[in-house]
Amino acid sequence: MAAHGIQRHVLVLLKVAIWKFSNGSEPIVCLWDAEACSKAAASGHLSILMWLHENGCPWDEKTCHKAAKYGHFKLLEWARDKGCPWDSRTWSSAAKFGHIAILKWAHENGCPWDEETCSSAAQGGQFAILQWAHENGCPWNSWTCRIAARGGHLEILKWARGNGCP
Template sequence: MDGAARGGHLEVVKFLHDHRREGCSYLAMDYAAAEGHLDVVRFLHSRRNEGCSPWAMNSAAGGGHLNIVKFLHENRSEGCTERAIDRAAGGGYLSIVKFLHQNRAEGCTAEAMDAAACFGHLEVVKFLHFNRREGCSQSAMGAAARCGHLDVVKWLHDHRYEGCSTDAMDGAAWFGHLDVLHFLKENRVEGCTRRAVRDALIGGHVEVARWLAENYPQCRISGVEL
């Protein structure tokens, strides 16, 4: 039954419930919630007593299933953990982040803004900044730079105090985000390491490696002509 619930096979779940004695575990509802099968969650809630774990709401939030998050909040007592907002933020599900912020007390961690920044969800970053106190870490700007989200890098630079480390420019170089490198050079002081030139070359970004060598001579690789 756990497997059928995970796959969203409501008729199979019903059949097993009516004709078999093995039953299921709390994982049935957890899995159904994670995969977005609200009809299965409803059935298990009304006809079974195994319940679920906080992982159900956490995973529903991370999967973007607002309807299930609401159902679990309104009908179940297991609740969620900080991971619910963290995961919803990383997925860019602003409506879920807002719902959990307004209706739950578990809060989130700095991982929420870090993850939102990493995946380029600027509106989520803004919401967390203006409505939560957990903030972020230097990984937020570093990950945004590595993934090429220049708008997020700029916003974090303008509105947050955590800053970044050399990982930001190193990561941007690795993936060839020259526009991000230009911004970091003009607006930040952390610079890069010799790894930036090496990783740019590994990534096939010769133009980026050349730019880095010209602007950060200390990062040049001995014996490599650019």
């Protein structure tokens, strides 16, 4: 996925900073916070994320969340292997945007999930993902049905109600 808007701006600044740093001078301007890592993750720039991490740039759960949202599986695997934290937003993003391989991997690797996973799948019209999540013990609540109804996802709404969703 190509970088857009602010993401492109941040990545250009990072590339300039990398060039200046590698040529013996310190960068003049560089965003050096968890947002830099999440922007690199959202854009799928593993090499940028690797450099940021290797040079002490902080990261947080948003890095994994953005990688999952945009389907950057290898980047997510690398970040988790290096100890990047994650939370239930990783699930929700992958569910909403249909990244079943990421969901299955996250499940196998202990990512926490909550009711938002099912409601996000419903919001994205991801029927197969909602079924898989429910069959694998993901909790749901009335928001799953509300969001399915609001989004016009009748098949999801019928299935969820028929399977005990409040």
